[in-house]
Every structure is written in C-alpha cells, then in structure tokens.
Amino acid sequence: MLASEIELVEFTPAHLEGALMLSQQAQWPHRIEDWAMVLSLSRGVAAIGHGRVVGTAMATLYGDDVATINMVIVDEAMRGLGIGKRLMDFALDAATDRECRLVATQDGLPLYEKLGFRENARIVQHQGQIAAISAPQGVEWATAADVAEFAALDQAACGMNRRNLFALLAEHGRFAVIRRNGHISGFGVLRSFGRGELAGPVVADNAADAKNLLSFLLAGREGNFLRVDTYDDSGLATWLTESGLSHVGGGIAMTRNAAPRENTTIHTFALASQALG
Numbered sequence: 001m002l003a004s005e006i007e008l009v010e011f012t013p014a015h016l017e018g019a020l021m022l023s024q025q026a027q028w029p030h031r032i033e034d035w036a037m038v039l040s041l042s043r044g045v046a047a048i049g050h051g052r053v054v055g056t057a058m059a060t061l062y063g064d065d066v067a068t069i070n071m072v073i074v075d076e077a078m079r080g081l082g083i084g085k086r087l088m089d090f091a092l093d094a095a096t097d098r099e100c101r102l103v104a105t106q107d108g109l110p111l112y113e114k115l116g117f118r119e120n121a122r123i124v125q126h127q128g129q130i131a132a133i134s135a136p137q138g139v140e141w142a143t144a145a146d147v148a149e150f151a152a153l154d155q156a157a158c159g160m161n162r163r164n165l166f167a168l169l170a171e172h173g174r175f176a177v178i179r180r181n182g183h184i185s186g187f188g189v190l191r192s193f194g195r196g197e198l199a200g201p202v203v204a205d206n207a208a209d210a211k212n213l214l215s216f217l218l219a220g221r222e223g224n225f226l227r228v229d230t231y232d233d234s235g236l237a238t239w240l241t242e243s244g245l246s247h248v249g250g251g252i253a254m255t256r257n258a259a260p261r262e263n264t265t266i267h268t269f270a271l272a273s274q275a276l277g
C-alpha cells in the first residue's frame with residue numbers, strides 16, 4: 001500500500017474495532033470501552049487504507065484552553081511514511097490554539113519534538129496484582145454531590161477544566177475522599193481499564209494523603225490487576241512496589257504552547273490515564 005493511497009477521515013464509532021486492532025498490535029492494553037471513552041471526549045482522525053484503519057490520533061478537549069493529544073498509532077507495516085505526521089497535523093488542528101499536552105513513548109518522541117512539544121515531566125507506570133492492604137482511617141467513599149468539587153480540585157492541581165471527564169468518571173468509577181474541617185482536601189478514582197482496573201486521578205495535598213487514598217481504593221482487592229500512572233517525583237514508587245504494583249515502564253510528559261502556571265498546594269499524584277492526562 002502506498003502512503004498516497006491513505007485517506008484521513010473523522011474518527012467515528014465505526015472505527016473503534018479497527019483502532020482496537022492497532023492498539024493490540026502496539027501491545028497497548030486498551031479495551032474497546034477504553035477507546036470509546038476517549039472518543040466520547042475527543043475529536044479524532046482515522047487513516048484508512050484499502051478499507052482498513054491503519055492509523056489513529058485524537059485531541060481530547062478540556063474547557064476552552066487545553067487539549068491532550070493521544071491514541072497516536074500507525075500500523076507497524078506503514079510506519080516511516082509520514083502518516084504519523086499527517087495524523088498529528090489533524091489532531092493539532094482540532095486542538096486549535098489550545099495548550100496541548102501528551103505522554104510520549106520513545107517511538108513518538110522524535111515526531112513530537114519536531115512538532116514543537118517539549119518535555120516537562122516523567123511519568124512512571126506501576127501495575128500488577130494488588131497485595132493485601134487494609135483501609136486507612138480518614139478516607140471514605142464519596143457521594144455523588146462531591147463530584148463537582150472534585151472537578152474544581154482537579155483543575156487547581158492540573159490546570160485543566162475536565163468537567164466532561166468527571167461526568168463520565170461519575171458513571172464508571174468509584175471515588176474515595178478525604179475531608180478536613182468540612183472541606184474536601186483530596187480524592188481518588190478507581191475504574192475498569194485495560195487488563196483490570198486503574199486508579200486515577202488521585203489529587204491530594206501531599207504524598208501521605210495520596211497513599212491513603214490509594215490504600216482505601218485498593219483495600220480488599222487483593223489479587224486484582226491494577227495500574228497506576230504517576231510522576232517520577234511523586235514519592236509513591238516504593239510504596240506502590242511494596243503493594244504489588246511493579247514499575248513496568250513510563251513515558252515523557254510533553255507540552256506545546258504551554259500557558260504559565262501558578263504554584264499550587266494541591267497536586268496530581270496519579271493520572272486519569274496517559275491519554276487523558
């Protein structure tokens with residue numbers, strides 16, 4: 001197949017099956033539900049060759065000013081032909097003049113650097129079978145009414161207005177919360193993803209609270225498969241490893257057109273996913 005025979009079209013639910021085959025080929029763990037969740041928050045593009053999906057990319061739009069670029073994959077037989085660049089041009093157009101963020105693999109790094117993305121953090125991926133963990137004091141399950149506050153706290157931590165994502169998480173996830181003096185001071189979310197479950201976002205004032213939120217989410221789930229994507233300076237690595245979640249890889253967090261950000265006292269300790277930030 002020649003690169004000139006590849007047509008780029010808007011990604012629709014009809015492309016999900018083909019996209020799933022690509023992510024499986026790249027050994028990503030996504031289920032079709034995981035693709036569908038990202039699509040429902042995004043504008044995407046599919047590269048079609050001989051009626052088959054041979055490439056994908058999406059821009060997930062948060063509020064008016066930020067997008068995450070994700071699900072960038074080209075069929076391994078079609079790489080090095082400029083398809084990745086064409087997909088990225090579409091995703092960046094969909095993101096208009098927003099700040100764009102992504103988590104790069106080693107494969108994607110050269111392409112993103114050429115497009116003006118710059119490294120701003122390192123992501124570490126921990127996963128495995130959860131060890132026996134007991135629920136800590138001071139954490140409880142959240143109520144539906146808390147979710148709007150979580151979105152505000154999340155925005156303070158990461159600078160993205162992700163109310164659209166939180167509306168979905170409220171349907172699909174379970175939220176743990178820490179309250180202090182009548183205020184919410186941290187929360188964490190657990191949901192199904194990939195080979196099992198994923199914990200994130202986890203937003204808290206400090207690593208001790210983040211650990212307690214995670215412990216609460218993990219308690220009683222011994223033996224279940226769980227994934228956590230965190231920052232290399234989160235202070236959680238040793239505890240995650242002791243809890244059965246080995247360090248299995250990671251990625252490079254990059255931004256383009258980054259807006260200056262104020263220092264905050266609240267921080268993101270685990271991502272919603274590498275795709276969603």
Ligand SMILES: CC(C)(COP(=O)(O)OP(=O)(O)OC[C@H]1O[C@@H](n2cnc3c(N)ncnc32)[C@H](O)[C@@H]1OP(=O)(O)O)[C@@H](O)C(=O)NCCC(=O)NCCS
Pocket residue numbers: 026071072073074075078079080081082083084085086103104105106107108109110111114
């Ligand atoms: C990343 C990926 C999408 C790139 O797709 P592609 O179609 O091969 O990329 P292109 O052919 O458009 O290349 C774009 C540019 O990056 C460069 N590039 C691509 N892969 C490269 C590599 N492995 N090493 C060095 N440069 C590379 C190309 O030379 C090209 O630069 P140029 O335009 O100056 O020649 C593809 O490698 C892939 O699907 N990898 C597996 C999934 C993945 O990791 N995706 C990234 C997620 S963050």
